[in-house]
Amino acid sequence: MTLRAVIYARYSSDLQSASSIEDQIRLCRERAARAGWQIVGTYEDAATSGASLMRPGIQRLQQDARERRFDVVISEALDRLSRNQADIAALYQTLTFAGTAIETLAEGRIDEMHIGLKGTMNALFLKDLAAKTRRGLRGRVEKGKSGGGNAFGYTVLRHMGEDGEVRRGDRQINEDEAAIVRRIFTAYADGMSPNRIADQLNREGIPGPRAGKWDKSTIHGNPKRGTGVLNNEIYIGRLVWNRQSFVKDPATGKRQARPNPESEWIITDVPELRIIDQALWDRVKTRQEGRKIEQTDREAWERRKPRFLLTGLVKCGCCGGGFSTIGKDRFGCSNSRNKGTWVCSNRTGITRQELEGRILSILSERLMDPELVKVFAEEYIAERNRLAAAHVDDRAVKEKELTKLIKEQDALVNALLSGLPPERIKAKMEQLEARQKQLERELATTSVPNTTVRLHPRMADTYHDRIQAMITALSEPDRESEARKAIRGLIEKIVATPVPTKGKRMALDLTLHGDLAGILALSLNADRLSGQQKTSCEQEVEESAGFLVAGACNHLKLRLLSAYRALLEQSALAWSRGLLRSAA
Structure with missing residues (x-):
């Protein structure tokens, strides 16, 4: 059987010749020809350091290896694949698991000994090279020369x-x-x-x-x-x-x-x-x-966290740059403010309240849907039943342990009556008696719960109140919650594009991208099928997100609905589970 082989070639920096790749590939082809292997592909990384596996060529090679597209990898030397000891070991394990061998011109067939010895040597080479380079740069700097790079001017x-x-x-x-x-x-x-x-x-x-x-x-x-x-x-x-x-x-x-x-x-x-x-x-x-402005390290770290719900998610529709704070609770294009209108002419701003309101108002209306109240009730009952079952199981375990303790104590008493010295069983008896009293106290303070779940007639009102509180909390600065993380995870970006209004003033048209757009679009499409009229804002969201569901196959819709359900579980339903656990 002819083995399928691929070639991997790499050189480190722009200072080296690009022909190095061609030379490596030519030599590897000659090696494959002598062995009678069939070359089915080549992978290259030009001007890329071997200190990391974050290289497109080596990443494609690993992916194709997992799919069993070849049997052996040929390279000039092991350090062409990686100079990092941990990376080369991980690469070897990945290829070995896929049934792929490594053959190099310098070392031959690679095994565990090569990985250990050569990996260590390559790692030491990198460390020694870094030390020598740094020593050389320091000598240049002390002579007043450039230590790398150049300053403007x-x-x-x-x-x-x-x-x-x-x-x-x-x-x-x-x-x-x-x-x-x-x-x-x-x-x-x-x-x-x-x-x-x-x-x-x-x-x-x-x-x-x-x-x-x-x-x-x-x-x-x-x-x-x-x-x-x-x-x-x-x-x-x-x-x-x-x-x-x-x-x-x-x-x-x-x-x-x-x-x-x-x-x-x-x-x-x-x-x-x-x-x-x-x-x-x-x-x-x-x-x-x-x-x-003097600030502590903690305050500096806190500034890096998203302060508002949509921080870092809004992009300019003109230049593609990000939106940042340009005033109190007001956002605008960063490029336009920092680099000037010559780079980006978008000087239209938007308040945080309007930005969040246009997204959260629709989300709030969707979560108030009667069908979701039904989902909430089902989840509530399921959680109650799960907690009740866990409570019953826990009580049964304790009752079983108590029965076993009593039997062990009886056995010790019989041993004492048969003539066993008391000092040998005293400590064990005291331990069993202490555990018995603890179990009896715990069983006395708990009772078997009633597994019959009765729904409160105003559960829908309670659900609506909780959802409204959740939506309000999302707008509070520096407020961290599972609901905020869930919603941010569903938004890829929001593109803000300036458009003229009837009064000839400019306003921002918001286009929502990501799973949340698909969720809202699916929900709005459902309303359209039922004959319900959409507001202008809903129409805007549907038009901006329509590409996500237009002609979508079932698996995409299921993915979006699954994300919608996850949002419910992480936000609206969390309060009921917390209350139930505390009550239990």
């Missing part, structure tokens, strides 16, 4: 040294960009906001760092971390390196910045690179100090 020079080697890392002032830097510092010191500065620069078509658009964060940055134009000390002739280090999240493969203590910073004076005079720098720092 400077040009990195490359020239040939006397020994014939290319010299890198030297910088000189770029006068055109330096003029922009001085303009930013002067404007901010004179009282202009970073938003306004970014807007003016974008209107004039002045390219920002890396030829991108100017943003308020590009200008103001983070003073504590030294990011942003206004906080880069190289503009006053001080090169600061090692402010932060980066660690890789093993779950996502993404790097996260961690600030280093100031004692570990490497600071070098480079007076020839000064662009901003000390007086202007001090004016900027004074204004920043005056606008600073």
Whole structure:
């Protein structure tokens, strides 16, 4: 039987030649030809580090392996697949489970010994490489050269040294960009906001760092971390390196910045690179100090949580950017505010009350449907029965244990009468008597519950009151609840697009995307079939969400209805279950 083989090839960075991929594939094809294997596919990751498995090529390879599309993977060496010890072990386990072997040109057929030894060697290689690279960068910085990257306002020079080697890392002032830097510092010191500065620069078509658009964060940055134009000390002739280090999240493969203590910073004076005079720098720092709001780490973390129900879910229909707070309880396009109307012309805002109200009002009406009251009653009865059954089972277990304890005590008494020394059974008897008294007390304080469930005649009113309270709570800032999490999980995004009104004023048209849109659309379609008239707001939701159910097959409808039921269970029904458990 001819084995089906695939080839995996990778090279690490843009500094390496793209022909490396072709060379690896050619050599692997020759290996497959000698073994008589049939090549059924190739997987590639160009300019991608082997320190993580978050690579499209290796991810596709694993997915196809699970589907048993090939029998063996050929690669130049084990480190082409991964340099991370844990990742290569996990990859080996995945492929082995799928019945797929690994064959490399350097090591041959891979087994557990290769994974252990080579995986450790590759991990040590990465660690050693990082240490050597960092040591080299530190030496460059201490000589006043660039330690990686470049700041706006400077040009990195490359020239040939006397020994014939290319010299890198030297910088000189770029006068055109330096003029922009001085303009930013002067404007901010004179009282202009970073938003306004970014807007003016974008209107004039002045390219920002890396030829991108100017943003308020590009200008103001983070003073504590030294990011942003206004906080880069190289503009006053001080090169600061090692402010932060980066660690890789093993779950996502993404790097996260961690600030280093100031004692570990490497600071070098480079007076020839000064662009901003000390007086202007001090004016900027004074204004920043005056606008600073001291907050604890906990408060900073709390700010990252969604404060309102729809925080982070609203997107601009013009530029695709997010909506953020532009005033008290008012939202608007972030790009328009931070980068200016030259980037996005959408200056139409919306209050939080209107934004949430247009969504929650329809949701509230849907949850008040009589059919849902019926569902509520069924769930209530089922929960009562489950708790009653659990209560009966618990009592039966205790009664059985009590009977067993009494028998054990009788056995000890018989042993005592037969001549067994009392000191040998005293402790055991005391333990049995203590447990017997505890069980008798617990059984005396509980009774067998009545499993007959009677529905209160005003249960529908109670349900409506609870739903209304839930909807009201969703609008409260900083309020965390299962219902809020459930609803946010059903919303993919809300697209806000400005449209003219009859009074020639602009208003925002909201388009709901996600499972909640499908749920509402299904519910509204049901009303249409029953002949019930829809409001204009309902019509808008149906039109915006109609694509989710138009021609939808049964499994999509079932998925949406399942999500709807989950929403009920996590919100409206939770109160009854809590009351029942506390009563039990």
